Amino acid sequence: xxxxxxxxxxxxxxxxxxxxxxxxxxxxxxxxxxxxxxxxxxxxxxxxxxxxxxxxxxxxxxxxxxxxxxxxxxxxxxxxxxxxxxxxxxxxxxxxxxxxxxxx
Numbered sequence: 619x620x621x622x623x624x625x626x627x628x629x630x631x632x633x634x635x636x637x638x639x640x641x642x643x644x645x646x647x648x649x650x651x652x653x654x655x656x657x658x659x660x661x662x663x664x665x666x667x668x669x670x671x672x673x674x675x676x677x678x679x680x681x682x683x684x685x686x687x688x689x690x691x692x693x694x695x696x697x698x699x700x701x702x703x704x705x706x707x708x709x710x711x712x713x714x715x716x717x718x719x720x721x722x
Contacts, residue, residue: 659707664698670714671696674721684720685709 641647662670671681671692678696682689687706694700702710713720 659704659711662695662702662707662710664696666714667692667695667702667710670710674713674717685713 638647642649671678674681674684676684678692679689682692685692685706691700695702695706709720
């Protein structure tokens with residue numbers, strides 16, 4: 619079984635994109651626009667952060683490594699000294715709903 623190289627696949631995607639752009643410029647192609655509504659992540663308090671970490675069965679230090687934050691940040695979240703940023707909330711939500719994505 620012959621496998622396509624990454625370069626040929628990337629070239630094919632670039633080529634297809636350029637062909638689409640040329641077709642659009644000539645009026646032979648219509649572009650579509652979609653509006654996507656993104657809701658901000660739900661806030662998460664200390665108890666929820668602890669619950670997510672406990673569900674993963676990891677220490678604060680390990681949880682910090684998984685989320686790419688400092689252990690002090692995790693400690694601050696878990697004591698309500700600080701609240702997770704929107705970006706951290708997105709990652710915590712992934713950890714809560716799809717832990718295999720972070721542990722895999």
